[in-house]
Amino acid sequence: MRTVAVVNLKGGSSKTTTTAYLAHAFAASGSDVLVIDSDPQGSTVRWSDAAGWDIPTVALPVKNLHTRVQGIARPTTDVVVIDTPPLLENAGTVYSALRAADVVVVPCAPTSHEVEALPDVWAAIEEVQALRNVPTAAAVLFTRTIANASSTGIYREAIEEGGHRVLATTIPRREAYAQALGAPIRELGPYEAAASEVLALEVQA
Template sequence: MVNLKGGSSKTTSAAFVAHAAAERGLSVLLVDADPQGSALRWGELAGWELPAVALASRDLHRRLPGIVGDRYELVVIDTPPMEDHRGIVVAAMRAAGVIVVTLAPTMIELDRLPPVWAAVNEVTAGG
């Protein structure tokens, strides 16, 4: 889950996607790549059974395979706002097979997408 700003539903979407997949029988790991740790905190408060780990690192793409091993069928990564932690978000996108850009359907949010597309292009071009 990726976007430039906070408050664009990254953490909420990550939590719900992870739980929906787990309910359907997939083995799911939620990775909290936001240094604020809001996904992990939510899990503590709500008593999630879903496994979740903190990995707010610019090396995430190198470290994640060792953590995941062959134990999980789906890994959902919650990221910090790209404008604050671009290195972590780029690392998370390098590790990802699917990048979800969450946003409210407003003109203001649409207007803020170009830097996100630029980062997606950088990553998918292998840069």
């Protein structure tokens, strides 16, 4: 079983959208998926209820996710996806999600504002490493990108120069995603490729 945590510093960074689409993409590729919504705001659980997801989705806004995930997953579960509250607002819960995670996905727009906040996320992952037997793999997923804008390449290079990974797949800014919350997910678009990249992520040497 793989546990994927979707983490960033602030609200509005596409964590919930990323969680929802990645979970559907994992399921579409044949994985038995469980979604855990650790954000007390509960947007993911509401989305799942409203849209009638086939994917089981549970609310678990707690600070001991690392001790709970194994017990909640079924024996057949292949992938657990954890949506998290903003690290800035709910550090305890996010740290426990980071402890639980094999893979951390950091959704981020290629803007100075969001990219400059990434070191706080790397620091949290680093801090949690000390508590884990197995290191976590982490990568940025660029979202809300503008087609043909040079910003995406420039920020990709900056993040990679800092020793961190950015998935090759990017998610464009689209009205369909802006309106997606609460509606059934039918078109996976680039999330399909993003999901296979996420499952292939290995711990960096």
